[in-house]
Amino acid sequence: MKKLAILLLLALAACSNDDSADEERVNMIIDHHYEMGVGVGPVPVLRVQEGDQIASNQFQIFYGGITGFNFEPGFVYELEVLKRNVENPPADAPSIEYILVNEVSKMPVPANTTFEMKIKDFGTEFVISETDGTYNFLSFIPLDCQQRCNELEQAIQNNSQVVGVFEHDGNGGVVLIDIL
Known part of the structure; x- marks a missing residue:
């Protein structure tokens, strides 16, 4: 009987749920x-x-x-x-x-820190031109293209891959510095 009890305890221990x-x-x-x-x-x-x-x-x-x-x-x-x-x-x-x-x-990060982000990657466009003339990454991240909006549009139309250099604007958006 002791052997049966020990086997039962071992079986129960093996079935215990150890999430760690x-x-x-x-x-x-x-x-x-x-x-x-x-x-x-x-x-x-x-x-x-x-x-x-x-x-x-x-x-x-x-x-x-x-x-x-x-x-x-x-x-x-x-x-x-x-x-x-x-x-x-x-x-x-x-x-x-x-x-x-x-x-x-x-x-x-320091205010002038630059970084790269994909604008277009093999046909997938991440930048959206809104009806009010503004630009956003996926209608989620505001994009200030400053004086480079036309250049941005041309790069998106004429290339399968486009990468931009950006800075943060301090309000959750980004500012376009350069197009690679």
Whole structure:
């Protein structure tokens, strides 16, 4: 009888739900600007560093969100996040869920910091000319093309790939500095 009880306890222990194996805490660096990506359609995505990439110049494109995190362009973030495996995710969803544990730091970038973003990539246009004459990245990020709006339109019409050099405008938008 003792052997049966021990076997029963071992069987129950084997069936216990140990979630700690399916999750880990990691540090992430979130870059100060979005990148344009293509999922089901064009989308703004975060640029992140994790693990050995931290403190390098290499960023990965991050299509998933971080639950509890509100990104504000113009700041570099260091985050502590819980990285959790998702059982049986839908076909178009990530298999890993990220949950904010702690915003370790939020540092503004200098006002004159320039960065590159895709304007058009193999036929996918990320810049939208609105009916009121303004420009936006995916109707989401305001774009001030200054005196280069015609040049921007021509580059989009005549090239399969267009990259721009930008600065932050301080209000969540970007200012076009150059077209590459």
